[in-house]
Amino acid sequence: MSDQQKxxxxxxxxxxxxxxxxxxxxxxxxxxxxxxIPPKRAISDVARDLREEASTAxxxxxxxxxxxxxxxxxxxxxxxxxxxxxxxxxxVIFCGAIPHGAPGTEKMEIHVLEPxxxxxxxxxxxxxxxxxxxxxxxxxxxxVYGLIVMDRAEATFAILRGRNVEVLNTITxxxxxxxxxxxxxxxxxxxxxxxxxxxxxVRIGExxxxxxxxKDIKGLIIGGPxxxxxxxxxxxxxxxELRKKVLGLVDIGYTxxxxxxxxxxxxxxxxxxxxxxxxxQVFNNLxxxxxxxxxxxxxxxxxxxEKLDRAKILIMSEENDDYHLxxxxxxxxxxxxxxxxxxxxxKEGRTCPRCGTxxxxxxxxxxxxxxxxxxxxxxxxxxxxxxxxxxxQLKNSFGGYAAILG
Ligand SMILES: [Zn+2]
Numbered sequence: 001m002s003d004q005q006k007x008x009x010x011x012x013x014x015x016x017x018x019x020x021x022x023x024x025x026x027x028x029x030x031x032x033x034x035x036x037i038p039p040k041r042a043i044s045d046v047a048r049d050l051r052e053e054a055s056t057a058x059x060x061x062x063x064x065x066x067x068x069x070x071x072x073x074x075x076x077x078x079x080x081x082x083x084x085x086x087x088x089x090x091x092v093i094f095c096g097a098i099p100h101g102a103p104g105t106e107k108m109e110i111h112v113l114e115p116x117x118x119x120x121x122x123x124x125x126x127x128x129x130x131x132x133x134x135x136x137x138x139x140x141x142x143x144v145y146g147l148i149v150m151d152r153a154e155a156t157f158a159i160l161r162g163r164n165v166e167v168l169n170t171i172t173x174x175x176x177x178x179x180x181x182x183x184x185x186x187x188x189x190x191x192x193x194x195x196x197x198x199x200x201x202v203r204i205g206e207x208x209x210x211x212x213x214x215k216d217i218k219g220l221i222i223g224g225p226x227x228x229x230x231x232x233x234x235x236x237x238x239x240x241e242l243r244k245k246v247l248g249l250v251d252i253g254y255t256x257x258x259x260x261x262x263x264x265x266x267x268x269x270x271x272x273x274x275x276x277x278x279x280x281q282v283f284n285n286l287x288x289x290x291x292x293x294x295x296x297x298x299x300x301x302x303x304x305x306e307k308l309d310r311a312k313i314l315i316m317s318e319e320n321d322d323y324h325l326x327x328x329x330x331x332x333x334x335x336x337x338x339x340x341x342x343x344x345x346x347k348e349g350r351t352c353p354r355c356g357t358x359x360x361x362x363x364x365x366x367x368x369x370x371x372x373x374x375x376x377x378x379x380x381x382x383x384x385x386x387x388x389x390x391x392x393q394l395k396n397s398f399g400g401y402a403a404i405l406g
Contacts, residue, residue, distance in 0.1 A: 032096030
């Protein structure tokens with residue numbers, strides 16, 4: 001498995017988590033900046049546009065809003081200096097002063113992220129909320145599946161991205177479909193027809209490789225009327241990498257584009273299951289290890305944190321609501337890290353154990369993200385939803401944290 005696939009669930013989780021956090025945030029004025037930079041945009045152009053925005057912002061009437069907008073633009077410009085050019089998929093930046101209570105509690109926040117797929121819009125927006133729709137849509141598009149609808153007369157290839165389907169091509173064999181009239185053929189013609197069908201399956205296999213191999217698809221679904229799809233799947237026509245990705249063979253009534261639409265409708269369960277199947281496997285592996293040798297597992301947050309050095313696989317629930325906080329003493333620079341549950345978050349900073357000064361909270365991130373970042377170069381991170389019974393069990397019986405130890 002490539003690293004790309006290995007950390008997929010974690011990268012996606014991080015972005016989904018960020019999206020849901022940003023969604024709830026609101027500025028006191030029109031002062032939250034969203035900036036989408038496509039891969040080909042020159043950073044120098046973006047910086048020039050931002051300086052123009054800053055000069056427009058200098059006319060804002062409210063003194064606080066003006067200052068916050070100009071500070072945010074300045075923060076973004078500082079961050080952009082770290083890039084010679086945008087990363088391969090572009091760059092998305094959210095920046096603004098977020099209120100934490102009464103006026104005057106605003107804190108400047110900046111989030112810089114590289115999207116999982118190329119972002120194709122250039123957008124600067126200053127509003128009371130962040131613009132996250134384009135990012136949301138992009139995440140949805142990351143669920144990509146290959147579709148083949150076939151019998152021995154024709155085969156249609158399509159790609160499903162989120163809810164969008166794109167039909168790629170239809171190829172034909174010359175063998176009449178079953179809706180064409182055809183009586184009994186003599187045995188020697190039958191053999192020729194079999195040969196033509198075999199060659200057609202070879203071509204279907206070649207097109208499948210061309211369209212889907214190395215394209216980061218999550219699965220492949222093959223549909224069609226009658227038994228030809230089984231002949232194709234069971235024969236040696238599919239590239240072995242793609243064969244592993246086949247989620248199922250589905251009986252449908254039609255071929256062609258109509259067949260593709262029918263296949264998507266019939267495959268809803270299959271698509272849902274492919275996401276959830278992985279969670280089941282992760283959990284079953286954890287249970288099997290525990291039953292076999294309980295010293296090889298760590299269960300619950302406390303034990304997982306204690307034994308993290310020995311862990312090979314770290315399993316966490318997406319629903320965990322613990323946070324990892326970092327405090328810093330403004331007087332002596334002493335730093336303190338703490339893990340807490342959201343509702344226990346101290347309203348005031350802690351006191352510095354060295355000099356007694358009130359410490360500042362300098363960062364707050366979900367504990368899941370913190371642990372996954374720390375751990376991902378040493379082992380596998382698995383995130384579980386609570387959409388499966390297994391995910392529910394991890395959350396309820398295991399406190400949302402477990403690890404398989406080496
Ligand atoms: Zn101190």
